[in-house]
Amino acid sequence: MKILVTGGAGYIGSHTCVVLLQQGHEVVIVDNLCNSKPAAVERIRELGGKDVKFYKEDVCNETALGEIFRREQPGAVIHFAGLKAVGESVEKPLEYYANNVGSTLTLLKVMGETGVKNIVFSSSATVYGDVEDPPLREDAALPNHANCPYGTTKLMIEQILKDYAHAHSDFNAVLLRYFNPVGAHESGRIGEDPSGIPNNLSPYIVQVVVGKRDKLHIFGNDYPTPDGTCIRDYIHVVDLAEGHAAALKLFEKGNCGLRVYNLGTGRGHSVMEVVKAFSEAAGQDIPYVIEGRRAGDLPESYADCQKAKDELGWEAKKTLQDMCADALRWQRQNPDGYGD
Numbered sequence: 001m002k003i004l005v006t007g008g009a010g011y012i013g014s015h016t017c018v019v020l021l022q023q024g025h026e027v028v029i030v031d032n033l034c035n036s037k038p039a040a041v042e043r044i045r046e047l048g049g050k051d052v053k054f055y056k057e058d059v060c061n062e063t064a065l066g067e068i069f070r071r072e073q074p075g076a077v078i079h080f081a082g083l084k085a086v087g088e089s090v091e092k093p094l095e096y097y098a099n100n101v102g103s104t105l106t107l108l109k110v111m112g113e114t115g116v117k118n119i120v121f122s123s124s125a126t127v128y129g130d131v132e133d134p135p136l137r138e139d140a141a142l143p144n145h146a147n148c149p150y151g152t153t154k155l156m157i158e159q160i161l162k163d164y165a166h167a168h169s170d171f172n173a174v175l176l177r178y179f180n181p182v183g184a185h186e187s188g189r190i191g192e193d194p195s196g197i198p199n200n201l202s203p204y205i206v207q208v209v210v211g212k213r214d215k216l217h218i219f220g221n222d223y224p225t226p227d228g229t230c231i232r233d234y235i236h237v238v239d240l241a242e243g244h245a246a247a248l249k250l251f252e253k254g255n256c257g258l259r260v261y262n263l264g265t266g267r268g269h270s271v272m273e274v275v276k277a278f279s280e281a282a283g284q285d286i287p288y289v290i291e292g293r294r295a296g297d298l299p300e301s302y303a304d305c306q307k308a309k310d311e312l313g314w315e316a317k318k319t320l321q322d323m324c325a326d327a328l329r330w331q332r333q334n335p336d337g338y339g340d
Ligand code: NAD
Pocket: 006, 007, 008, 009, 010, 011, 012, 013, 030, 031, 032, 033, 034, 035, 036, 057, 058, 059, 060, 079, 080, 081, 082, 083, 084, 099, 103, 122, 123, 124, 125, 178, 179, 180, 181
């Protein structure tokens, strides 16, 4: 199938494009490179062993997007494009609503006009908020808003897709709620390339390992968890990428309507466990200091992944050790990410 991938030059998008190419799909990327580099597209081509079409374009640009859709006529869309920094979304809420919600509205309009009926959307475990205790199931009650504007854009987009699917019985949408993606392609050629100081745990730790940062700041060790640090469901980015390929198979089988799946491992690891795993993978101590809690962090979050296993035939295979080894390989081979 020809898949149009918005945000395909980004961290999760690039790994997914490689898996799609390897599985025989044709890939067209639309990315405005606001948080990624053109080198990522080159490396997708290298690892996928095939060409991919790349449009440097903003998904909010309706005219340009319409032209791309009319020219390419994709069979399905995977919509990764979006801004994702939790703290920045608190500072700049309008940018987040305009970009994340706006791009999705434009995309759906163009899909409707050009007869494209299949979409996979990048949602997040953040939509669960703190309403229910883990393991989190897809049918859990959702809060009205998340703990930050970024998270609320995901809730809003999920609702928009549900309403649109309700109005169009031939429209198919698969909402994938990612838990905590980490790791990199095992070749070390593509990986996570955050700009500035990393917000997330794994990219921060690997920068400590290669000497770009002095020490890790652990945000709180007084949570009600066995070692006092927060627990998350870390999932290898290549497992996550394969989850998208599994979701596309629903479209090949026919009309699936709107479906929601968690993509996680079903297993939680504490911050201290992650530090230990990275330290073992790196063969060196990881200096850290305990700080106060970070606003908005939940003590514990991990998925119930049974639904994806039953209906998509997908489950995560890689371990925390794989995630650490692959993230480190990427960082060591590319200490400055993709460069300028
Ligand atoms: P990323 O920033 O690496 O990739 C997003 C890509 O989208 C970037 O290449 C960026 O340039 C592009 N983009 C952003 N706005 C655009 C626009 N208007 N038009 C065209 N391109 C645009 O992020 P990622 O980690 O790969 O995340 C991909 C998706 O998954 C995002 O929607 C994110 O919210 C979601 N998600 C990520 C995580 C995570 O921890 N990484 C967790 C849950 C959900």
